[in-house]
Amino acid sequence: MVLRAGIVGCGGISRSHATAYTNLDGVTLTALCDINPDALHARADEHGVSSLYTDYEAMFQEEKLDVVSVCTHAPQHAPVAIAAAKSGVNVLCEKPLSIDLQSADQMLAACAEAGVRLAISHQYRFTPIFQEAKAWIESGRIGEVRSVREVGKGRPAGFELMEMGVHYFDEMDFFLGGIAWIHAQITYQGHEVGAEDIMPSRQLCKTDRRDNGIVAGDTMLIHIRGQSGTYGIMELYCREPRQGWMMGPHILGSEGQLMIKPNPDDGRDEMWYCPFDVSFAAHTPQWERVRFDPEIFMIGNKPWPGRHSIWGARDMVDAIRDNRQPELGGAKALTSLECVSAVYESHFTRARAELPLKDRRHPLVKRL
Ligand SMILES: NC(=O)c1ccc[n+]([C@@H]2O[C@H](COP(=O)([O-])OP(=O)(O)OC[C@H]3O[C@@H](n4cnc5c(N)ncnc54)[C@H](O)[C@@H]3O)[C@@H](O)[C@H]2O)c1
Numbered sequence: 001m002v003l004r005a006g007i008v009g010c011g012g013i014s015r016s017h018a019t020a021y022t023n024l025d026g027v028t029l030t031a032l033c034d035i036n037p038d039a040l041h042a043r044a045d046e047h048g049v050s051s052l053y054t055d056y057e058a059m060f061q062e063e064k065l066d067v068v069s070v071c072t073h074a075p076q077h078a079p080v081a082i083a084a085a086k087s088g089v090n091v092l093c094e095k096p097l098s099i100d101l102q103s104a105d106q107m108l109a110a111c112a113e114a115g116v117r118l119a120i121s122h123q124y125r126f127t128p129i130f131q132e133a134k135a136w137i138e139s140g141r142i143g144e145v146r147s148v149r150e151v152g153k154g155r156p157a158g159f160e161l162m163e164m165g166v167h168y169f170d171e172m173d174f175f176l177g178g179i180a181w182i183h184a185q186i187t188y189q190g191h192e193v194g195a196e197d198i199m200p201s202r203q204l205c206k207t208d209r210r211d212n213g214i215v216a217g218d219t220m221l222i223h224i225r226g227q228s229g230t231y232g233i234m235e236l237y238c239r240e241p242r243q244g245w246m247m248g249p250h251i252l253g254s255e256g257q258l259m260i261k262p263n264p265d266d267g268r269d270e271m272w273y274c275p276f277d278v279s280f281a282a283h284t285p286q287w288e289r290v291r292f293d294p295e296i297f298m299i300g301n302k303p304w305p306g307r308h309s310i311w312g313a314r315d316m317v318d319a320i321r322d323n324r325q326p327e328l329g330g331a332k333a334l335t336s337l338e339c340v341s342a343v344y345e346s347h348f349t350r351a352r353a354e355l356p357l358k359d360r361r362h363p364l365v366k367r368l
Contacts, residue, residue: 003027003317006065006089008056008080009072010034010043013094013309017069017121018047020310023300024317031063056080060087066320069121069313070094073211074162078103081118085110090117092316092326096166097337099213100362104337108330119316119326120333122170126311128296129269133251133258134175136273142253143277148175148232149250157186157236158215159205161340164247168234169224169339170328171249176226179335181352182342183225186217193217193347198364214364222343225352252277259287268305331356 005021007014010032021029031051034040044052053059060068060083070080070093078098081091091111097120098104111118124130137145150168152160173179186193193216201212224232248261248269257274271290276283297303304310312328319326334356342353344363359366 001026001321003066003320004030004064006031006033006059006063006068007043008033008059008068008070008084009076009094010036010039011071014043014069014071015046016309017071017092017313018043018049020308020313021069022047023302023310024314025300026321027317030065031059033059057083060084060089065089067092067316069309074099074213075211078107081107082110085114085116085118088114088116090316090320092119092121092313093333094121095336096162096212096340097333100365101334101337101341101357101360102362104334105360108333117316117319117326117329118333119312119319119329120170120336121309121312122167122328122336123309123312124167124171124307125174126315126327127269127307128292129260129271130171130174132290132292132296133249133260133271136258137175137251137253141256142251142258142273143255144253145175145228145230146252146254146277147230148172149252150232150234150248151246152234152236153247154237154239154241155208156204156218156238157220158199158217159201159208159212160236161220161343162201162212162215163208163210165222165234165236165343166336166340168232168249169336172224172226172232172234172339173332173335175249175251176224176228176230176232178227179232179339179355180225180227181354182339182346183223183352184343184346185221186343186347187219188217195367198368214362214368216344216364217347220343224339262307269307 021027032049033053033056067090068084070077074096077093084091188197198216201215218238220236222234245261251258259272262269272287273290274287297305316326338355341363346353
């Protein structure tokens with residue numbers, strides 16, 4: 001059976017979803033929707049799609065889709081996903097899942113009620129290098145994992161938390177075997193964040209077009225406790241934006257370290273290994289790049305060496321065919337957003353925030 005895929009929101013990330021659906025076996029990119037006709041036609045022309053919509057409800061009613069990628073900004077994720085569920089369409093939703101847990105819970109409930117899947121598009125964990133890193137860890141190659149560290153791209157922390165932070169939480173969930181609790185401290189312009197510092201994400205980060213709802217703080221230090229007892233550390237602070245080497249996990253084990261970082265020249269992930277539990281400048285020559293069999297990057301007859309959406313989309317498509325939940329489906333779809341709320345809850349209560357949170361209200365909105 002050929003699966004019929006659609007996309008709502010034809011901006012930047014939709015290119016990656018469209019390419020995924022046109023390259024996965026047994027899937028056809030059937031229909032596209034965007035309220036902006038220029039964006040809609042640009043993506044349609046690239047992929048030869050002729051069923052085009054400016055109203056997603058109409059697309060769901062007319063197209064009998066099997067799966068839709070929700071590629072709008074965060075505030076529109078819940079209404080689009082709920083409409084898709086009501087039409088019996090499986091949902092692959094871009095991150096962040098939504099702007100708060102209450103609407104995310106409604107998305108999950110609507111999908112469960114309709115008997116369709118809801119998965120979040122944190123594609124990193126599905127990529128071959130992340131899978132290899134996990135296999136190295138499980139084989140004992142770096143001993144016992146002590147910590148996983150991540151640093152933001154340099155945008156104000158409240159904004160960055162919803163951008164890269166949610167990806168990093170998913171990495172932590174992947175490498176730490178689940179997340180137990182979070183302890184965080186947040187500052188804004190040098191002082192501890194209070195209710196007066198809560199603001200819309202577009203006010204906090206004027207240099208990015210995306211809308212991430214209500215946020216707070218320009219600096220965050222986040223301590224993440226894994227279910228396995230090991231921990232993660234996330235540092236988000238303002239500096240000159242840099243892509244490249246900053247973005248990716250640094251995993252310290254009792255007998256060695258791993259780093260997965262995208263090379264700034266081509267954006268492709270590289271995995272590096274060092275045979276020390278903690279390294280100093282003198283150990284620099286000991287870091288070595290791990291080379292992989294090029295075969296592991298192949299889907300069909302093409303290599304996919306970056307953090308392409310195809311890796312997560314493939315899991316969703318396989319889940320539909322195999323009649324199972326996707327790896328990041330069901331309650332797992334909520335984890336990274338749950339962590340965002342836990343960061344704010346922990347900061348304001350000055351205590352650990354255990355997952356899942358009992359109070360589903362937005363921790364910032366309730367303090368306004
Ligand atoms: N997983 C990743 O690695 C990754 C990477 C980039 C972006 N993203 C996420 O993808 C989402 C989209 O980001 P982007 O950079 O592509 O944004 P974008 O601004 O480039 O595109 C969003 C598109 O949605 C359209 N849109 C808005 N409301 C709509 C509606 N009601 N119906 C149909 N279309 C509508 C807009 O017209 C626009 O074309 C964000 O949530 C972002 O965080 C994820």
